[in-house]
Amino acid sequence: MTIEVGSKLPEVTLFRATADGPEAVNTKEFFAGRKVVVFAVPGAFTPTCSAKHLPGFVANAEAIKAKGVDEIVCLASNDAFVMNAWAKAENAGDNITMLSDGDLAFVSKTGLELDLTGRGLGKRANRFAMIVDDGKVTDLAVEEPGAFDVSNAETVLAKL
Known part of the structure; x- marks a missing residue:
């Protein structure tokens, strides 16, 4: 079952890169x-x-945070080291917090897992965006496979 608007997020452990690992x-x-x-x-x-x-x-981090958002998180099934390298390559700086869901704990418990087995990618996070207020989902937009229409920054910004 996929998480819905009004649901509390599951309690799981994600990871972020730091200077100490x-x-x-x-x-x-x-x-x-x-x-x-x-x-x-x-x-x-x-x-x-x-x-x-x-x-x-x-590009839209400042405008999103100006709408009362405390933090913007990018989540992927890659490990924390890869997420850190990607943040540096994309000049994400302190604007985006990169969190690793390498064990798929979050996406599995929310029903937001994407199975790309057979395409060389295995199981991953589906492409989505959500607005979370005090641990509760207030908006959720999940993309259809291969699409990029509802989870982009501009659409999220318009909903805030």
């Missing part, structure tokens, strides 16, 4: 008391993700 991020603690935009991509350094999805949020 990967740091565990508990979702219950991370989202508590804050408004966060989360967008997920099937993979770092992949065509649409690198050419459109992440760059769109980097």
Whole structure:
């Protein structure tokens, strides 16, 4: 079952890169008391993700945060090291928090998993965007496979 608007996010552990190595991020603690935009991509350094999805949020980060958003998160099934390298390659700086769901804990529990087995990519995060307020989903936009219409930064910004 896919998570819906009004649902609480599952409590799982994600990871982010730090100077000391990967740091565990508990979702219950991370989202508590804050408004966060989360967008997920099937993979770092992949065509649409690198050419459109992440760059769109980097370019619109200031405008999104001006709407009362505390943090913007990019989520992918890549490990924290790859997410960190991708952030540097795309000049994400401090505007985007890159979180790794390498174990697929988050996407599995939310029903937002994409199975690209047979195409050399295995199981991944589906492409989506959600607005989360104090751990509760207030908006969710999930892309159809291969599409990039509802989870882009401009669409999220219009909903805020």
